[in-house]
Amino acid sequence: MNHPRGPRAARGAAPRHDDRRRSFPQVAPRTAPDGRFASSWWGNAWVAALEATALDQARLARGKAYAGRGHVDAITVTPGRVVAYVHGSRPRPYRTEIRMRTLGDDGWERFLDEATARPDHIAALLDKDVPHALEAVTGLLPAPGDLVPDCTCPDDGWPCKHAAALCYQAARLLDEDPFVLFLMRGRGEPELLAELTRRNAARGAVEAAAAPPMPTVPARIAVGAATGVGLPPLPPELPVPDRPGRPPVFPPDPHAPDPLALDLLATEAAARAHAFLATGRDPVAALTPWQDAVRLAAAHPGSGLTASSRALYRDLAYAVDRTPTDLARAVAAWRQGGAAGLSVLEEPWDPPAGPFDRARPALLAADFPAFRPWRNHLSGDTLQLRLGRDGLWYGYESDAGREDWWPRGAPDPDPVGALTDLLGR
Incomplete structure (x- = not known):
């Protein structure tokens, strides 16, 4: 029997595929x-x-x-x-x-x-x-x-x-x-x-080994009610995850919605679902569209300074018929005190006598200049305090000669403490 020689066999073999070409x-x-x-x-x-x-x-x-x-x-x-x-x-x-x-x-x-x-x-x-x-x-x-x-x-x-x-x-x-x-x-x-498949399988095996077994009920027992046999108690509920899940990555597509907006909405949905699962209530269900827009902008880093956050502020402000400056000021109030801080920014009110009347002499005793009262506001040339309905004092700043007040510092039950935090003293 004649066997083909090595070189001839090599010439007749299928060419080897080059993965790197x-x-x-x-x-x-x-x-x-x-x-x-x-x-x-x-x-x-x-x-x-x-x-x-x-x-x-x-x-x-x-x-x-x-x-x-x-x-x-x-x-x-x-x-x-x-x-x-x-x-x-x-x-x-x-x-x-x-x-x-x-x-x-x-x-x-x-x-x-x-x-x-x-x-x-x-x-x-x-x-x-x-x-x-x-x-x-x-x-x-x-x-x-x-x-x-x-x-x-x-x-x-x-x-x-x-x-x-x-x-x-x-x-x-x-x-x-x-x-x-x-x-x-x-x-x-x-x-x-091949390497992604190998690593993904190894990661899945580790996670599966670490996960507790899922409690189950045998099918013959689960259908026993049809024959008059009592059902066993349901297995215990699964524990609530420590944190919300991460949303998928949305690829940028010129013909698709804004990927930043999709990512933001998906993140919000995951956070709200997690809160509802853990507490039984929706943390944002009672908010107005304006309050929710402020909350969304406040949760996004950048304060309107980066290109992505500027676009977010612009779109959110447009959706609620406000300006980006209005939204930025409201975001500062939300970060200062949440919904209560936003209420202090937007809703002047007439506080009862007592803490408000005692605030002015307390500030003078602490060597602060005299403040002009108006409703729940105490105003100086560049500093202002506002008393919230929650009993806290909220600090504000403005350039001299301008009524352009912006929330600053942390709220405090003591007006002197609020100004001290505002000034970093």
Whole structure:
């Protein structure tokens, strides 16, 4: 019997698949309505990394035009490198590439640990989405200066129009499949999915072993009532979780609702459900729409200073027909004293004689200047105290000569204590 020789058998064998090399056919020309070449946040971040270090905006514009007209041939992606032939003004195309550093083992460990820490992260990755939290932990996306262009054309621009065209077209690949980005950073999709599956299974086994067994009732006993047999008592109720659950990650989509608003609503729903489960009452059911808007804004960090919180304040204020300044002042009152603090800000009232009348001589005895009384207010040039219906004094500040009072400090049953806290004395 004749056996095939080694070399001949090797030539007839199926080629081995390379998990760290992917080739993509030429991307069809496409012009987005807004002029962008990517719709995902990571695709646009890829483009921004190149544009941030470009020395010539005219070359970028020509590169974008080349990409839009389909001058970029098939693209090959390997760890740390994106390569394609790009057609220019000459008959022969130029070999163009974009190089970047790959993630080290420590970076991939952080990525995998963060990805498997939350089931919604794994679900997002399987759905070809990249949660922002993974980028924040690992730095997957290139920063300005991380992308290094190279081309066989004679142009020494940084980048040349051919490299810019390749970068724009690569952004479309990232839009379709973020695992292309992971391959650029050093690891292929099969390798990553296998490791995510392994770690997720190990994490699930640990959690299952640590969880107490679920109390059950045998089916034959549960249906015994039909035959006149008494039912056993129900198993004990499950304990209330220590804290509300975390909502899923909502991917940004230009055609979907604001992801920040969705995340905020989901977080609120989880917190209210947890409070209702633990106490039997809804903590915000009695609030008016305005009070609830103030509460929502007060729970969000940033006080209207960051871009996301400015958008939140704007939208909430618009929804209740107020201005963002009105909302910011109300948030300061809510953080000072909750619903009671907001009432002090918005509802002057006539307190009974007693604590209010004793406050002025007490302040004078503590070497504070004289305060002018009006209803439940005691006002100076830049400082003010307001007596709440809860018996606490609330501090306020304003610039001299202006009636623009803002809540400051912590409420106190003693007016001197409230001013002392306000002044940090």
